[in-house]
Structure formats: C-alpha cells, structure tokens
C-alpha cells in the first residue's frame with residue numbers, strides 16, 4: 001500500500017488530488033441552521049489535507065453525510081462541514097453544488113495550488129452505494145476525471161464497496177492517507193499478539209450488528225464486557241425478564257450458545273437503570289438484573305456494574321471499547337458510559353475507542369481525549385477489521401495503482 005509520504009516524495013505540486021475523507025459528523029438539527037455537535041472526524045481529516053496543501057496540491061475532497069436517499073437533499077448538504085473545514089484549515093473551502101457534475105468540474109478547474117474544494121455529499125448520487133458495478137463505475141469515472149491521483153483517508157468507510165471508496169481507486173494512482181495509516185497501525189496492534197489481559201467492552205444498540213465480532217473476538221480475549229442495549233438479549237438468554245428493554249428475540253439462542261462457550265469470559269451487567277419511558281424525564285430506578293419490572297426498560301447499566309467492569313478494566317493491558325453502555329444522549333442515562341469511559345481512560349496499556357457514537361460520547365461527556373491510546377473514527381470498519389474480514393477499500397489500495 002502506498003503511503004501519503006510516498007506520494008509527497010513523488011511531488012504533488014500542481015496535481016489534482018481527490019481525497020475521500022470521512023466527514024460524517026453528527027448534526028444538531030434543533031437550531032434553524034444545523035450545527036455540528038462533534039467535529040472530531042473533520043479534525044481527524046486535517047493532517048492529510050494539510051500535508052497535500054503544503055505540497056502544493058489542488059485538493060478535491062469527497063465525503064458523505066448521513067443517509068440521503070440517493071438524490072440531492074438540502075438536509076444532508078455538506079455546507080456546514082465545508083464551513084467548519086475552512087475554519088480549521090484557516091482558508092476558504094468552497095462547496096461544489098453537485099458531486100461530480102458541471103459545478104464540480106468548473107470549481108476544480110478554478111483551483112490554484114494549495115486550494116481545497118469540497119464536493120457535495122457523494123450519497124446524493126444513487127450510484128455511490130449501488131450494488132451494480134456498472135452504475136458505480138459510471139460515477140467513479142466522473143470522480144476520477146476530476147483528479148490525477150486518489151488518496152483514501154476515509155477509514156470509517158473502507159468497509160464499503162462504494163464508488164468513491166472502491167471503484168475510483170481502480171481508476172487512479174492511489175495512496176492511503178494519514179488517518180487510514182494510523183487506524184491500521186492501531187488495529188494491527190490489537191490483532192497481533194496483544195499484551196494481556198486483553199479486555200473488550202461492547203455496547204451500543206443492536207446485538208445482531210455485533211454478533212460476528214463477538215464470535216471472532218471470543219477466542220482471543222480474556223474478558224468481554226457487554227453493556228448497552230445489546231446486553232438485554234444476553235440477559236434474556238440467561239433467563240432474566242428484561243421488561244420492555246431492547247431485545248432481539250431471534251438472537252437469544254445464539255447468545256445462549258456464546259455464553260456457554262465463553263464460560264466466565266463474557267461478563268454481563270449486574271444492575272441496570274430501569275426507566276418508565278425512553279425519555280429524559282421518565283421515572284427511573286436502579287434494579288438488579290433479576291428484578292427488571294415488566295413495564296420498565298433498561299436504558300443504562302447501573303453503578304454496581306460500573307464497579308464490576310471497572311475492576312476488570314483495572315488490570316487490563318490492552319482494551320478495545322465499542323458502543324456506549326447506555327442512552328448517553330439523555331442525561332439520566334449517561335453515568336454508565338461515563339464510568340466505563342473513565343475506566344478505559346485509566347488503562348495502563350493500549351486503550352482504543354472505536355465507533356462513531358462511542359467517540360462522540362467520550363468528547364461530549366467531557367472526558368479527556370488524550371487519555372486514550374487511540375480514538376478510532378470508524379465503528380463498522382474497525383469491527384469488520386477485528387472480525388478478520390477483507391475490507392474492500394483497503395484491498396483496493398493494496399493493489400497496484402493505475403498508471
């Protein structure tokens with residue numbers, strides 16, 4: 001895989017470089033114009049863009065935001081991202097009004113050395129995420145025509161076989177950006193002979209999303225701590241009533257088998273914060289997991305669970321944490337995530353936080369980012385990497401670049 005430094009050594013002055021970045025930031029839509037509630041992904045993209053500018057490249061950035069339905073939708077415009085990127089770079093970053101159409105072509109032609117242009121949300125083109133190679137190829141042709149070289153720095157999207165991630169790399173000489181290189185370096189340390197004890201903490205909402213990674217990690221970890229919405233399918237598998245908590249009934253058997261295989265390596269909550277409704281002003285009480293009332297839902301792990309998880313984390317030398325322990329977006333259900341986040345931050349060895357919501361939780365709950373070994377920008381991508389799956393966006397970078 002060619003690195004950004006290889007590309008810089010070759011010289012990028014005056015060359016048009018298409019950078020696929022992951023700028024998929026959370027937006028607060030409660031104000032008239034949407035406000036970026038966490039700009040971590042934009043900041044993580046700066047080193048690559050800045051290095052290319054310093055080398056005199058004409059930088060064309062492609063990115064997605066949210067899940068528009070394959071057509072332009074002002075709600076999902078990258079306009080707020082262009083503004084923030086410009087602020088952070090200290091330069092004006094114009095936004096093309098299309099992805100790879102007339103306006104993009106005109107604005108690329110107007111770029112000077114060291115300038116930066118952001119293309120509009122690539123998912124405004126249905127072809128971006130199409131399963132049809134020819135449809136993606138047509139978009140990739142138009143994207144490739146905007147540049148001389150392609151740099152993939154969108155670690156959060158490398159598990160997607162999308163036009164701007166995969167197909168365009170088949171059409172241009174390419175290199176991996178700094179963020180992709182850093183992420184790979186850390187994930188390699190997690191998968192190659194991690195220092196023990198190796199503890200993985202998983203939370204978040206859907207157990208079905210994370211069963212594959214649990215299967216893959218179970219033989220490798222010393223402890224797997226399970227919190228978040230997904231713990232209730234495991235608790236149900238142990239025979240507990242879970243009230244109206246999140247439950248994936250069709251996964252209960254799988255969870256029961258995993259628990260049997262894992263022995264004491266899977267650690268589940270001992271208490272939860274049970275609420276009368278999914279709301280910040282619900283009635284709440286802390287209950288043991290064998291006493292969740294039928295009409296209550298567990299929206300966070302309880303304080304004794306934080307202690308139990310904290311003890312496991314206290315002795316760990318390698319930790320990977322993905323998925324909040326509770327509905328941290330609502331104040332009454334933040335304590336579990338905050339407690340576990342603090343315990344992960346205190347780990348003496350390598351601590352890695354992966355996942356968009358987990359990383360956002362670390363920042364919005366006011367924890368010190370510097371206390372973690374690494375905060376990954378990619379949730380799905382890091383999980384698939386840890387599962388040992390081939391990631392299309394990385395595989396294509398490893399192939400020889402087109403001349």
Ligand code: ADP
Nearest residue numbers: 204205228229299323326327355356357358379
């Ligand atoms: P990440 O983005 O870090 O990979 P996920 O997307 O898997 O994490 O999960 C994050 C979501 O899980 C959050 O929006 C959070 O509110 C939700 N969540 C956590 N615990 C619960 C719970 N007990 N019930 C419902 N949702 C939960």
Ligand code: MG
Nearest residue numbers: 355356357379
């Ligand atoms: Mg998420």
